[in-house]
Amino acid sequence: MPKKIPMRQCVACREKKEKYELARIVRTPDGKVLYDARGKVSGRGAYICKDIKCLEKAVKSKALSRALECDVPDEAFEELRRQFEEQKEGQDAEQ
Numbered sequence: 005m006p007k008k009i010p011m012r013q014c015v016a017c018r019e020k021k022e023k024y025e026l027a028r029i030v031r032t033p034d035g036k037v038l039y040d041a042r043g044k045v046s047g048r049g050a051y052i053c054k055d056i057k058c059l060e061k062a063v064k065s066k067a068l069s070r071a072l073e074c075d076v077p078d079e080a081f082e083e084l085r086r087q088f089e090e091q092k093e094g095q096d097a098e099q
């Protein structure tokens with residue numbers, strides 16, 4: 005039996021990718037929206053490509069709000085965008 009790879013769907017572009025290729029966004033039980041880089045935060049999660057375009061699309065189209073069943077505050081969006089940018093810089097540096 006081949007090992008089953010968990011697949012998740014980006015809420016912005018609807019593309020299915022391996023779980024670890026996507027960024028997990030979580031609404032925590034106390035109502036915060038944050039980027040779960042390690043996949044350990046409990047709460048309701050949504051997956052987005054590690055791409056700022058998908059993040060922006062997910063927030064602006066309200067797809068992320070629907071997936072998390074809550075509003076995404078501007079501050080949370082700014083924080084997510086900053087983390088996505090940092091992550092991208094990190095990836096570029098590794099190559």
Ligand SMILES: [Zn+2]
Nearest residue numbers: 014017053058
């Ligand atoms: Zn996407």
